[in-house]
Amino acid sequence: MTDTTNNLPAQFVNDPTSLEAIDRFRSWMLNYRSAVQVVETKIHYLDQEYQIQNGHTLVDSLQSRIKSPESILEKVQRKHLNFDFETLPQQMHDIAGIRIIVRFEDDILSMERRLEKQPDIKILNRKDYVSKPKPNGYRSLHLILAVPVFLAAGVEEVTVEVQIRTIAMNFWASLEHELSYKKNVQHQDELRHELVVKAELVHQLDQDMNAIKNQIRAEEKRS
Known part of the structure; x- marks a missing residue:
């Protein structure tokens, strides 16, 4: 992960030249990078353990990101939040x-x-968009985790959002995201409707493939 703090927007601090404020922001973002590394390490270990126990992997791929300072500021302004390192x-x-x-x-x-x-991780919030998809067809499981980060001054809990979805769900979501953020796309309403229809087909495919997988593994255990 790259250090994006050199692009710190002036709006984040009262005095854009304040080295103390910029250093504090860097430390703040370091906590988030450290929390992501903690969770990534756990996921890799859990996947390896699962593979030893079951003979196949649990995780197909893993992606992570830290919001850029510009993205944080945009959301602060859009949601009418106060930018404060504490709150x-x-x-x-x-x-x-x-x-x-x-x-x-x-x-x-x-x-x-x-x-x-995991005894050191707390699940603070859970949103199940798999069994209860969004109106646009989006499916995924969202978890907000509180992750311990060990600092010189002690332990601090940092929140990390974790999304868990299938390959098919991710394929659909990637295209929906592209449509949402692309400008000047003609026939957007028609395309959005088509994506809602395709979301149900993707879900049916996920269920069918899941059933076939379960049958294969059940027969494998009997043999």
């Missing part, structure tokens, strides 16, 4: 994010259960 983390939980891509719908809950059992 903003309680209002904005997606500054640090991890996306876990799994192959099958069953794997979503398998990964969630393994994260739940």
Whole structure:
């Protein structure tokens, strides 16, 4: 992950030349990078453990990101939040994010259960868009985790948003995101309707593939 603090917007501090404020922002963002590394390490270990126990992997791929200073400021302004190093983390939980891509719908809950059992991680919030998709067809499981970061002054809990979704869900979401953020796309309403229709087809495909997987593994255990 790159250090984006050199692009710190002047609006973040009362005095843009204040080295103290800029250093504080860098330390603040370092906490988020450290929290992401903690969760990524756990996910890699849990996936390796799962593979040893079951003979196949749980995680297909892993993506992570830290919001840029510009993105943080844009959301602060859009949501009418006060930028404050102490209070903003309680209002904005997606500054640090991890996306876990799994192959099958069953794997979503398998990964969630393994994260739940980690004694040093707390699940602060859970939004299940898998069983209850958004009106536009979006499906994914969203978790807000409180992750311990060990500092010289002690331990601090940092929030990390974790999204868990299948390959098919991610494929659909990538295209929906592209449509949402592209300007001057003709026939947007028609394309959005088409994506809603395709979301149901993607869901049906996920369920069918999950059922086939379960049948294969059940027969494998009997043999």
